[in-house]
Amino acid sequence: MPKITVDGKVIDAKQGQMVLQACNDAGMNLPQYCYHPGMSIPASCRICLVEVEGIPKLVPSCQTPVRDGMVVHSNSSKAIANQKQVMEYLLINHPLDCPVCDQAGECYLQDYSYQFGRSQSRFEEDKAKKPKKDVGLHVLLYNDRCIMCTRCVRFTREIAGTSELYVDGRGHREEIDIFPGKPLNNKLSGNVVDLCPVGALLDKEFLFKQRVWLLKEAPSISPVDAGGENIFLDYNEGQVWRIRPRYNPAVNTWWISDDTRYAYKALRDPQRLKAPRKMQYGAPIDTTYASALETAKAGLVDLVKANGPGSVYVVLSPMMASEEAYLLGRAIRALDAQAVLALGPVPTTGKNEIFKNSMTGKQTFEIQAEKVPNAKGVRRVLEMLGGPQASIEQLTGSAGGNDAIGKLKGGWIVGGYFSSWSSNLNFPRGFKVVQDVLPGKLADSADVLLPAAMWAEKDGSFENYAGKIQPFAAAVPPPEGVRREGDTYLNLLGRRELYHAETIRGEMGGEMANVKLETAVAPSPAFEFAEL
Ligand code: SF4
Numbered sequence: 001m002p003k004i005t006v007d008g009k010v011i012d013a014k015q016g017q018m019v020l021q022a023c024n025d026a027g028m029n030l031p032q033y034c035y036h037p038g039m040s041i042p043a044s045c046r047i048c049l050v051e052v053e054g055i056p057k058l059v060p061s062c063q064t065p066v067r068d069g070m071v072v073h074s075n076s077s078k079a080i081a082n083q084k085q086v087m088e089y090l091l092i093n094h095p096l097d098c099p100v101c102d103q104a105g106e107c108y109l110q111d112y113s114y115q116f117g118r119s120q121s122r123f124e125e126d127k128a129k130k131p132k133k134d135v136g137l138h139v140l141l142y143n144d145r146c147i148m149c150t151r152c153v154r155f156t157r158e159i160a161g162t163s164e165l166y167v168d169g170r171g172h173r174e175e176i177d178i179f180p181g182k183p184l185n186n187k188l189s190g191n192v193v194d195l196c197p198v199g200a201l202l203d204k205e206f207l208f209k210q211r212v213w214l215l216k217e218a219p220s221i222s223p224v225d226a227g228g229e230n231i232f233l234d235y236n237e238g239q240v241w242r243i244r245p246r247y248n249p250a251v252n253t254w255w256i257s258d259d260t261r262y263a264y265k266a267l268r269d270p271q272r273l274k275a276p277r278k279m280q281y282g283a284p285i286d287t288t289y290a291s292a293l294e295t296a297k298a299g300l301v302d303l304v305k306a307n308g309p310g311s312v313y314v315v316l317s318p319m320m321a322s323e324e325a326y327l328l329g330r331a332i333r334a335l336d337a338q339a340v341l342a343l344g345p346v347p348t349t350g351k352n353e354i355f356k357n358s359m360t361g362k363q364t365f366e367i368q369a370e371k372v373p374n375a376k377g378v379r380r381v382l383e384m385l386g387g388p389q390a391s392i393e394q395l396t397g398s399a400g401g402n403d404a405i406g407k408l409k410g411g412w413i414v415g416g417y418f419s420s421w422s423s424n425l426n427f428p429r430g431f432k433v434v435q436d437v438l439p440g441k442l443a444d445s446a447d448v449l450l451p452a453a454m455w456a457e458k459d460g461s462f463e464n465y466a467g468k469i470q471p472f473a474a475a476v477p478p479p480e481g482v483r484r485e486g487d488t489y490l491n492l493l494g495r496r497e498l499y500h501a502e503t504i505r506g507e508m509g510g511e512m513a514n515v516k517l518e519t520a521v522a523p524s525p526a527f528e529f530a531e532l
Helices: 019-025 077-092 108-116 151-158 191-195 263-268 289-307 322-335 375-385 403-407 485-492 501-508
Strands: 003-006 009-012 049-052 071-073 132-134 139-142 165-168 175-178 201-203 216-221 230-236 239-245 277-280 283-286 312-316 340-343 353-356 363-367 410-414 431-436 448-451 460-463 469-472
Touching: 003 019, 049 077, 077 108, 151 165, 151 191, 191 201, 191 239, 216 469, 239 263, 277 289, 289 312, 289 322, 289 410, 289 431, 289 448, 289 485, 312 322, 312 375, 322 375, 322 410, 322 460, 322 485, 322 501, 340 375, 375 460, 460 501, 469 501
Parallel strands: 003 071, 312 340, 312 410, 410 431, 431 448
Antiparallel strands: 003 009, 049 071, 132 139, 139 201, 165 175, 216 230, 230 239, 277 283, 277 448, 353 363, 460 469
């Protein structure tokens, strides 16, 4: 393992690493714009230039391989003079509009300006003005702010493989642009906003919504498909304002799909169910959550008394956290020891979507066709709970072969899908408790309707298609009138404590008991020259 000395500090580097990567891994704060650990290294921004003893000129630390015994200076007078010159050059035409820029507070240009910038500009001529452009479905380009790091261009070539962005012109006329008639509409397009180190690429949905220093972050998991993409929910004042990727080398690396990025919009759906309801004399009436829950429990208890064990079913949705599915399964089995359990519908779009580097053909990202986050986790719960079970097709009458279905007189159905899901399903006749987030035929016909919380409003875990169990944390409270399912199920079980996902995972035992919420720090890979 090569050892290098940077600014007097000895660092253990990996064989094949660049100097900047070794410094990043060692927690040293060398300035950098164009370098990104997930993409090729163009060494174009020049701010990471360092002095290496024995080499007469400054070298880009991002593109200089480590060598055992190397002595590097990033704070020598020559290196600092370069950092200041690069900053002065980048700011010559920059509009300095930080007060109205979304990136303010997380802008590399702003941060390095404090470190290496001049307090006054020596530039007296008119600044070059470049047009703002609508480059795609989700992304705006403020070209004035661009520092030509080419991260966005490399992303579309090397990760999305769609190559919509390119550099137009040369010198001070250089601009990022889209090819004519080819907008930035690929399904990973929002990643360029995260990648842009300044405020040149902006998310239309987030534009002027919040100052980033007001946002708090909660680690979470994507609810839109079975991929289990790791994300941060950025929230403030009870609302989620944006979703960013959370680095996980085994799942999504640095990227997320646009479906994941905009999943928070579902939380604000004006159609969301917020008022508990129950049937009274054949008509639905609004009621309190406590009264609805009491009616639900009493209805199921009466059914079992009148018809014996095996008269109740429960539909566990693949939108539920595993802990919730486990608690509901146990709660219903406590009312009816022979209750029939079923996994709710698992919608798919046919095939996974694969993204490849347009130059090497290497796969870079995959969007799963299965459009629910936790079918695998709920199947694990069903296996744990055992006893009578049915498929959703058997339960809703589109497939036969299960004698237990004929005896069913009522059940508890959980939805939670982001769009209408139940209109074509015919659940067994009888008493129905429905827990859902959106209105529909099923909610309308429920004897008791309990509005449900969404994933960002509660703790839990999802198991992705590959069997990786990943916990997520609540960012915001559920809307007024809605209770977290975990609390409801504990109440059904006669337990007085509040729901705590980690405690429930402990009760579930096995693999679930060891699952902890963790956030990985992105390391710098040892870079292969062959990939350049
Ligand atoms: S738009 Fe942003 S990411 Fe793209 S080259 Fe300019 S500064 Fe870099």
